[in-house]
Amino acid sequence: MAPSIAIISTCIEEWGGSEELWGRSIPILQAAGLGIVVYKDRINRQHPRWAALARSGVRMFDLQTPKWKFFARKALLRMRKRYWYESSELRRAFTHRLSADRPALVVIAQGINFDGLNYAQDCIAAGIPFVVICQKAVDFYWPQPDQRPGMIKALTEARKCFFVSRHNQALTEEQFGIRLRNAQVVFNPVDRGVGPVPYPADRSAxxxxxxxxxxxxxxxxxxxxxxxxxxxxxxxxxxxxxxxxxxxxxxxxxxxxxxxxxxxxxxxxxxxxxxxxxxxxxxxxxxxxxxxxxxxxxxxxxxxxxxxxxxxxxxxxxxxxxxxxxxxxxxxxxxxxxxxxxxxxxxxxxxxxxxxxxxxxxLPDVAAEAEFAKVLISIVHE
Missing domain, CATH: 3.40.50.2000 (Glycogen Phosphorylase B;)
Structure with a gap:
């Protein structure tokens, strides 16, 4: 069986700009003979981008139980004096998918620079190599003290930590007090060579x-x-x-x-x-x-x-x-x-x-999605 790459997105929107980098890299990865599976809390399969991925042969899995099942299970567990946390459900579903799919590499696509690092720790436990994408770093939002050791372990054990700006890499290193030797800056992709759009003639406003x-x-x-x-x-x-x-x-x-x-x-x-x-x-x-x-x-x-x-x-x-x-x-x-x-x-x-x-x-001479895909392919074939 051909090796596969699993992508888990923490984006809370149906499809956000933070998904363009991995999304545009998929055709390149598929052309290299890699299978692709994507995990997300919930996927709107009617959205044009997700529908296009499905047509291209990408497998997709929702990690979150449908709402009616979630609340029914939560009520049952409360009656039994237990509690159900949605975050625990997502991680359980993720580890189950890791066990079932056994990908050669996991791509953890984060909205902020540490909102997916729990999944990285699950990859470490499962012995599956992973990379992380950090789409944003926030000056006023730092990791909690009890979270720092696990997050540092996740960042340092990643095969690559991708940042979409040098600012984000520098701020992340400051927040954790470490130099990330596995860091690489890859800008988000943009269409090149299409030329400017005609400027509006009306300047009354x-x-x-x-x-x-x-x-x-x-x-x-x-x-x-x-x-x-x-x-x-x-x-x-x-x-x-x-x-x-x-x-x-x-x-x-x-x-x-x-x-x-x-x-x-x-x-x-x-x-x-x-x-x-x-x-x-x-x-x-x-x-x-x-x-x-x-x-x-x-x-x-x-x-x-x-x-x-x-x-x-x-x-x-x-x-x-x-x-x-x-x-x-x-x-x-x-x-x-x-x-x-x-x-x-x-x-x-x-x-x-x-x-x-x-x-x-x-911008780099090589398109961002091509540069990103090249690194992933090299890691899979090491």
């Missing part, structure tokens, strides 16, 4: 897109609403559209209504974000924490100026004042970056084109 999960703890969308409520921004022809879904949509919409902002819109999830750039002049992303946002790379590839923060690795691809505008995290600093951008709004089109031209210089 400057239309900003804020793309990403509606989750203010990470993405900071509340900062944009707070700023647009200030008198100087109310008096300017600015339109803001949030693209994406998430738990904070209702709260953000209520905040915008409270301030009486009629220039703030919610577009939901768009099927073709690249095509939508025909309607927007710039990306505004006031993130509090990040990896290297895929939307930043996509906006630059589309020829749009990016206004963002120092969170994560955006400053590793953007030259402040040349191909975009960067401020520190927080309302006042982002206001400064947005103000600098506004004063140079007549240059946005030219700066966006410069960003599109410069982006290949900021």
């Amino acid at each position: 400057y239309r900003l897109a804020c793309i990403g999960r509606l989750f203010v703890l990470d993405k900071g969308q509340d900062i944009l609403i707070r700023l647009l409520a200030r008198p100087k921004w109310r008096d300017r022809p600015v339109e803001l559209t949030f693209i994406g879904t998430g738990v904070d949509r209702e709260g953000l919409a209520a905040m915008a209504r409270m301030y009486g902002l009629t220039n703030v819109h919610f577009a939901g999830q768009l099927a073709d974000v690249r095509a939508s750039w025909r309607n927007f002049h710039a990306l505004a992303l006031p993130s509090r924490s990040e990896g290297l946002p895929l939307v930043v790379l996509e906006a630059m590839a589309a020829g749009r100026v990016v206004i963002t923060t120092t969170a994560g690795g955006s400053q590793e691809v953007i030259v402040d004042g040349v191909t975009g505008f960067i401020g520190d995290t927080g309302t006042e600093s982002f206001d400064g970056a947005l103000e600098r951008a506004w004063q140079r709004r007549d240059e946005w089109e030219a700066m966006g084109l410069a960003a599109c031209r410069d982006l290949p210089n900021r």
Whole structure:
């Protein structure tokens, strides 16, 4: 039987940007003769990306019991004076799949830099090699003292620790107080060579897109609403559209209504974000924490100026004042970056084109998914 690679995703969305790296690597891995199996708490098989994976022959398993079964079992165990924790259920299901599938390698795709390391410890116990992908590291969210020893063991025993920005690697090493000799930076994948999207001809209003999960703890969308409520921004022809879904949509919409902002819109999830750039002049992303946002790379590839923060690795691809505008995290600093951008709004089109031209210089020569797949293949065949 051909060796297989198991991928476990901790992404809480149906399909998130954090899944693009491993998702795009699958055809390359399959072409190398490797079978692929993916585990996740719940998989929406109707989602276009998951449906495409199924058609390509990828096996998929839900780790989480359907909700009605989960609550029925929880009630039964309570009657027996026992308790059932969902996290325990996920790990039990994961170890069962490891035993049944015996993959040659496990890829632990994390949303943050340690939210999947329990699974790494299960791999260690099962004697199965693994790699981890760290999609984000957060300055204000550190591992708990009792978790640190197991997490350090998981990180150091991984065959590779992949980080999507140098910032994330450096912060992770600081948080654990170790140098990760097995670390490798692999940016998230972006389509290359497609060229810029035509810039909007209408400049009667400057239309900003804020793309990403509606989750203010990470993405900071509340900062944009707070700023647009200030008198100087109310008096300017600015339109803001949030693209994406998430738990904070209702709260953000209520905040915008409270301030009486009629220039703030919610577009939901768009099927073709690249095509939508025909309607927007710039990306505004006031993130509090990040990896290297895929939307930043996509906006630059589309020829749009990016206004963002120092969170994560955006400053590793953007030259402040040349191909975009960067401020520190927080309302006042982002206001400064947005103000600098506004004063140079007549240059946005030219700066966006410069960003599109410069982006290949900021990325490795080899596409991210190809580089990632090459490392996985070499580990399997060692």
